Amino acid sequence: MKYFAAITLHLQASSVIVFNGLNFSEWCEQVKFHLGVLELYLALLEDKPTAITDISNEQEKLYHKQWERSNRLSLMFMRMTIANKIKTTISQTENAKEYLNFVKERFRSIDKSLAGTVMAQLTTIKYNRLKSMHEHIIEMSDIAARLKTLGIAVDDSFLVQFILNSLPPEYGPFQTNYNTIKDK
Structure with a gap:
């Protein structure tokens, strides 16, 4: 035993x-x-x-x-x-x-520093077409999950907004359509 x-x-x-x-x-x-x-x-x-x-x-x-x-x-x-x-x-x-x-x-201080770095990564990441849109969204979701383990919860609506903001200008009509639907 x-x-x-x-x-x-x-x-x-x-x-x-x-x-x-x-x-x-x-x-x-x-x-x-x-x-x-x-x-x-x-x-x-x-x-x-x-x-x-x-x-x-x-x-x-x-x-x-x-x-x-x-x-x-x-x-x-x-x-x-x-x-x-x-x-x-x-x-x-x-x-x-x-x-x-x-x-x-x-x-603890290292963890807090890491949280700032990961938050910066989430807010500045851009879709670059090197991977599929699905992979890009999964990557951003993973970053948000990592922030949660560091004690920072990212609301789903904020995550969606970060994802939309990471898209290139040609996705503007999609962003506008989403924001219109969201506000109803």
């Missing part, structure tokens, strides 16, 4: 994007999801329980054991999904919640 758990943990970790210092929001979302699926999220939700004493009851002992397991495996999971060059810059703690918070604080 222990081998199965180890294999499952490794398989889940290998499907998470590697944190490279520039993708905290996306990495964190995936880590939390996978730890939730593995039912290892307890240590990320709750602070470390008080130490077990002679007067601790069975329920307290069981909770402490579950939290310790969650904490240990969550730390391993997160460390397995961080690029080696980043691992050395992260404070070594034995508490999964503290570890995740430290990573968040350390790389």
Whole structure:
């Protein structure tokens, strides 16, 4: 049974994007999801329980054991999904919640900077006919989805407007027709 758990943990970790210092929001979302699926999220939700004493009851002992397991495996999971060059810059703690918070604080400004770059990409991209219109729209939708993982939600009506604005002048009649229909 222990081998199965180890294999499952490794398989889940290998499907998470590697944190490279520039993708905290996306990495964190995936880590939390996978730890939730593995039912290892307890240590990320709750602070470390008080130490077990002679007067601790069975329920307290069981909770402490579950939290310790969650904490240990969550730390391993997160460390397995961080690029080696980043691992050395992260404070070594034995508490999964503290570890995740430290990573968040350390790389928050980089994430915000990335959000600005991605927003600029969405607002300045132009359709250049090197790919199909469908591929262009999908690319812009992907950029908007990436912004969402960085904490910036792009309303669908704004996305449509960005897409229309990215089209060359010969699509002017289409833009006008769309705006006329939209305003009714």
